[in-house]
Amino acid sequence: MLNYILSRFFSALIVIFGVSCLVFLLIHMVPGDPVELMLGESARPADREALRVALGLDQPVMTQLLHYLTNLVQFDLGESIHQRQPITQLLAERIPATVQLALVSLVVAILIAIPLGAIAAVKRGSHWDQLAMGFSLFGISIPNFWMGPLLILVFSLWLGWFPVSGKEGLSSIVLPALTLGTAMASILARMVRSTLLEVLGEDYIRTARAKGLSEVQVVWRHGLRNAMLPVITLIGLQLGTLLGGAVITETVFSWPGVGQLTIEAIKKRDYPVVQACVLLISLSYVVVNVFTDIVYAAIDPRIRLGDGE
Amino acid sequence: MTDVLLEVKNLNTWFDSRAGRANVVDDVSFSIRRGETFALLGESGCGKSMTALSIMQLLPNQAANNMSGEVLLEGQDLLQLPEVAMRTVRGNRIAMIFQEPMTSLNPVLTVGVQIGEVLTKHKGLKGAASKARIIELLEAVGIPDPTQRIDEYPHQLSGGMKQRIMIAIALAGDPDLLIADEPTTALDVTIQAQVLDLLRKLQKETGMAVLMITHDLAVVSEMVDRVGVMYAGQIVEMASRDDFFNEPQHPYSQKLFDAIPSMGKRDEALAIIPGTVPDLAQEFHQCRFADRCQFSWDTCQQQVPRWISGNDSRGVRCHLYDSTIENKSRVAEKVELISTSSSNTGEELLTVSNLKVHFPIHKGLLKRVAGYVYAVDDVSLRVNRGQTLALVGESGCGKTTLGKGIIQLVKPTDGSVLFNGADLTQLSQNELRSRRKDFQIIFQDPYSSMNPRMMVGDIIEEGMIAQGIGDSAEARRVIVDELLQQVGLRPEHRNRYPHEFSGGQRQRICVARALAVNPKIIVCDEPTSALDVSVQAQILNLLKDLQKQYQLAFLFITHNISVVAYLADDVAVMYLGRIVERGSVQEVLENAKHPYTQALLSAVPTIDKESKQEILRLEGDPPSPINPPNGCHFHPRCPKAINECRSEYPKSRTISSTHEVSCHLY
Numbered sequence: 001m002l003n004y005i006l007s008r009f010f011s012a013l014i015v016i017f018g019v020s021c022l023v024f025l026l027i028h029m030v031p032g033d034p035v036e037l038m039l040g041e042s043a044r045p046a047d048r049e050a051l052r053v054a055l056g057l058d059q060p061v062m063t064q065l066l067h068y069l070t071n072l073v074q075f076d077l078g079e080s081i082h083q084r085q086p087i088t089q090l091l092a093e094r095i096p097a098t099v100q101l102a103l104v105s106l107v108v109a110i111l112i113a114i115p116l117g118a119i120a121a122v123k124r125g126s127h128w129d130q131l132a133m134g135f136s137l138f139g140i141s142i143p144n145f146w147m148g149p150l151l152i153l154v155f156s157l158w159l160g161w162f163p164v165s166g167k168e169g170l171s172s173i174v175l176p177a178l179t180l181g182t183a184m185a186s187i188l189a190r191m192v193r194s195t196l197l198e199v200l201g202e203d204y205i206r207t208a209r210a211k212g213l214s215e216v217q218v219v220w221r222h223g224l225r226n227a228m229l230p231v232i233t234l235i236g237l238q239l240g241t242l243l244g245g246a247v248i249t250e251t252v253f254s255w256p257g258v259g260q261l262t263i264e265a266i267k268k269r270d271y272p273v274v275q276a277c278v279l280l281i282s283l284s285y286v287v288v289n290v291f292t293d294i295v296y297a298a299i300d301p302r303i304r305l306g307d308g309e
Numbered sequence: 310m311t312d313v314l315l316e317v318k319n320l321n322t323w324f325d326s327r328a329g330r331a332n333v334v335d336d337v338s339f340s341i342r343r344g345e346t347f348a349l350l351g352e353s354g355c356g357k358s359m360t361a362l363s364i365m366q367l368l369p370n371q372a373a374n375n376m377s378g379e380v381l382l383e384g385q386d387l388l389q390l391p392e393v394a395m396r397t398v399r400g401n402r403i404a405m406i407f408q409e410p411m412t413s414l415n416p417v418l419t420v421g422v423q424i425g426e427v428l429t430k431h432k433g434l435k436g437a438a439s440k441a442r443i444i445e446l447l448e449a450v451g452i453p454d455p456t457q458r459i460d461e462y463p464h465q466l467s468g469g470m471k472q473r474i475m476i477a478i479a480l481a482g483d484p485d486l487l488i489a490d491e492p493t494t495a496l497d498v499t500i501q502a503q504v505l506d507l508l509r510k511l512q513k514e515t516g517m518a519v520l521m522i523t524h525d526l527a528v529v530s531e532m533v534d535r536v537g538v539m540y541a542g543q544i545v546e547m548a549s550r551d552d553f554f555n556e557p558q559h560p561y562s563q564k565l566f567d568a569i570p571s572m573g574k575r576d577e578a579l580a581i582i583p584g585t586v587p588d589l590a591q592e593f594h595q596c597r598f599a600d601r602c603q604f605s606w607d608t609c610q611q612q613v614p615r616w617i618s619g620n621d622s623r624g625v626r627c628h629l630y631d632s633t634i635e636n637k638s639r640v641a642e643k644v645e646l647i648s649t650s651s652s653n654t655g656e657e658l659l660t661v662s663n664l665k666v667h668f669p670i671h672k673g674l675l676k677r678v679a680g681y682v683y684a685v686d687d688v689s690l691r692v693n694r695g696q697t698l699a700l701v702g703e704s705g706c707g708k709t710t711l712g713k714g715i716i717q718l719v720k721p722t723d724g725s726v727l728f729n730g731a732d733l734t735q736l737s738q739n740e741l742r743s744r745r746k747d748f749q750i751i752f753q754d755p756y757s758s759m760n761p762r763m764m765v766g767d768i769i770e771e772g773m774i775a776q777g778i779g780d781s782a783e784a785r786r787v788i789v790d791e792l793l794q795q796v797g798l799r800p801e802h803r804n805r806y807p808h809e810f811s812g813g814q815r816q817r818i819c820v821a822r823a824l825a826v827n828p829k830i831i832v833c834d835e836p837t838s839a840l841d842v843s844v845q846a847q848i849l850n851l852l853k854d855l856q857k858q859y860q861l862a863f864l865f866i867t868h869n870i871s872v873v874a875y876l877a878d879d880v881a882v883m884y885l886g887r888i889v890e891r892g893s894v895q896e897v898l899e900n901a902k903h904p905y906t907q908a909l910l911s912a913v914p915t916i917d918k919e920s921k922q923e924i925l926r927l928e929g930d931p932p933s934p935i936n937p938p939n940g941c942h943f944h945p946r947c948p949k950a951i952n953e954c955r956s957e958y959p960k961s962r963t964i965s966s967t968h969e970v971s972c973h974l975y
Binding site (some may be wrong): 202203208211212213214217226300305 | 365367396397398399400401404405407409412413416417418419426427430431462464465478482571648740819
């Protein structure tokens with residue numbers, strides 16, 4: 001098990017290094033002169049030169065890369081051009097909000113998706129199945145930028161139960177988490193249903209029934225755990241997206257997270273910040289994937305007790 | 310008698326489909342006494358498993374409630390019980406074990422949890438009491454180290470061990486009746502012998518009754534008190550074991566006996582049952598077996614035969630035994646003799662010398678080689694033109710890898726394969742490709758070895774195109790048509806897809822595909838082990854026929870000794886990657902020298918108990934080919950091992966000019 005975890009961390013490190021290099025190159029892949037793009041065509045040559053020096057763009061590429069990587073190891077991501085603040089500090093302000101929203105949305109999604117998918121699979125072809133899958137189709141089809149305002153309209157403006165936007169107190173997280181959670185749950189529920197259907201056809205389910213176990217025990221103990229692997233892969237991918245900042249939902253609800261920061265930085269052409277945000281999004285995918293691999297092992301003894309290959 | 314435990318009366322189970330209603334279990338009645346073993350015997354699709362699942366009410370969803378009749382367990386009709394009450398019967402009073410131990414255990418739960426569930430549910434045992442009982446059960450089914458095994462997962466156990474765990478789960482509820490659905494079909498013969506011994510022992514200790522579902526006459530002969538033969542959803546004959554084996558009455562039962570290959574039948578074609586099982590989605594106004602029966606006359610086509618009871622619970626469903634019907638049966642034709650006066654030309658076709666196939670095992674982050682699987686280790690053998698060499702051994706012994714290594718489907722690590730004078734291991738890819746027409750292979754599973762999206766004609770033609778056989782598409786089509794007829798199919802089958810054929814027919818297509826390029830040798834990798842015995846007979850007849858016609862040589866890979874006895878000229882016995890004994894078929898089967906060969910032969914269940922030589926039971930499972938034991942690989946399991954066996958691998962000793970054995974005893 002320890003070997004397995006170590007090998008997963010090792011491969012993650014390699015990926016992180018690769019991603020960092022790619023993100024660094026991003027600024028060099030922008031067509032035209034990045035400095036001109038940031039300052040606009042009317043900027044004075046002196047200002048341009050100052051920015052170029054500030055960004056280190058006057059150095060040879062390899063030197064820049066080395067510089068960038070050494071800073072990165074020391075958690076120094078440079079400075080925001082507009083806010084004149086270290087980017088690490090900017091991110092540190094935003095990350096907790098994003099993580100909070102991501103985790104709460106995830107819990108909402110799982111709480112909806114697993115019962116919904118399980119009922120649909122067990123009662124396959126029944127009205128329950130149709131209802132669950134109908135809900136799921138509904139959730140997949142509705143974009144977040146429509147679902148968000150709809151929830152605000154009903155629950156904030158008409159019923160006045162939750163604040164319209166911002167992040168103040170516990171109640172403010174409900175609507176954005178519902179928006180993100182239902183969207184995630186819709187896809188997850190489908191996945192739970194299809195993998196559980198497959199598992200329920202396996203021989204060991206017949207064995208479990210032959211033991212005289214009740215249907216709930218059969219599905220819960222013997223079915224769901226075996227059906228979880230593909231579901232966890234999907235949860236991992238979705239959580240990766242959420243941790244990078246749910247750009248649209250954060251904007252709709254003025255949620256002070258990384259997604260909002262990314263949008264602002266793009267609007268203001270604050271390249272170092274954009275770069276840092278892209279890096280953060282990539283990193284969150286890598287981290288979540290390592291985590292998913294570990295969860296796999298916890299669930300499936302064939303992975304845990306194999307030699308980590 | 311009042312000690313009837315289970316009585317099944319007029320049980321019907323049906324599936325509805327667009328084609329109509331199919332009665333997969335049709336008016337089945339039988340009873341099982343306490344402590345008795347009763348077998349339902351029949352080929353695939355005859356309804357024997359469906360009968361068992363109906364008793365348990367574990368039918369697939371689409372037929373979950375499609376049952377009528379009565380299933381009386383000590384007088385109580387199970388079909389009338391609500392599902393909740395049925396759950397106190399399942400796993401408690403009636404337990405069941407299944408054919409595939411590999412997939413019948415939950416991979417993510419430990420063995421202990423899976424047994425403990427039954428104890429909690431039916432015995433109210435929890436915690437330490439439950440654990441103590443689990444360990445007792447594991448001991449009872451012969452699992453070594455039960456205190457350690459209790460926390461292991463199914464994938465850490467061998468197939469035989471898994472089946473023992475299944476039996477422990479079944480025993481946990483102290484059932485009155487154990488339903489065993491083909492419990493040993495997926496296991497090797499030596500493991501099968503262990504499991505059957507175990508079932509017999511447990512039955513004696515617990516006094517439970519067993520309903521054995523099987524297709525294997527030999528298992529029936531060794532295990533049961535009474536037997537019911539099923540055909541097309543009905544029981545067609547019922548008899549005590551002795552009556553049945555002395556004189557099977559129903560023509561179908563007789564055919565089942567005749568279809569079994571054996572040494573004594575070497576000079577004749579095996580009996581086959583022509584045609585196929587009728588479609589069950591119809592109303593029957595005739596005997597279901599009439600179209601395939603050698604005795605049938607017009608009455609059989611016009612009237613459903615009734616159940617004729619004889620004395621001592623014997624009965625048969627056949628007009629032949631109905632005194633109210635005039636017997637106008639045809640006289641059975643004599644089986645045709647095919648002279649198999651061995652076409653041994655002595656001409657050497659294939660010589661394998663010191664062949665090794667080692668697979669490296671990669672470990673760690675840097676994938677360095679941590680060891681090797683010695684799948685084939687220093688094997689030498691010879692096949693003459695027109696001859697059959699059988700390669701026998703348990704699963705995992707390397708026989709399939711050897712077959713593939715010989716025809717270069719895996720690259721041998723070392724050694725040479727001389728075929729027609731050229732060393733195949735030294736040829737370049739291109740040279741090899743053009744020579745592939747000389748050696749072909751037929752695989753075990755005719756269901757997965759053909760591309761489902763290609764038509765049969767294209768499958769057969771593909772090899773011909775690759776090898777440049779036949780000048781034009783037209784010429785090739787003529788050859789394909791001939792081939793199809795030769796293997797007993799019709800030319801118009803050319804435009805059909807594999808899924809439209811039965812298992813036996815598919816294997817015929819595979820034979821035709823192999824024949825299409827005029828090979829000199831065909832490697833047959835368990836070509837009949839996925840098939841029913843009557844279908845197996847057809848394929849064996851076909852192979853024998855083709856061999857004579859084309860001077861074909863076969864390298865026949867199998868674990869089925871009776872097939873070897875019927876078909877092979879020479880036999881090589883393989884254990885953990887090495888050949889331990891080889892010789893002519895008479896020498897090896899009738900005068901086996903190596904203790905492993907002896908054990909293998911004595912593990913094969915036989916129909917007549919008397920012919921059995923000394924019984925030699927092997928303990929445990931074959932060791933892994935990654936770390937073969939020092940000295941003779943077989944010594945840890947060998948009942949006759951002496952000191953030398955532990956230190957040194959025995960050299961090959963000559964018994965006769967053709968018989969060699971690698972054993973220190975000689």
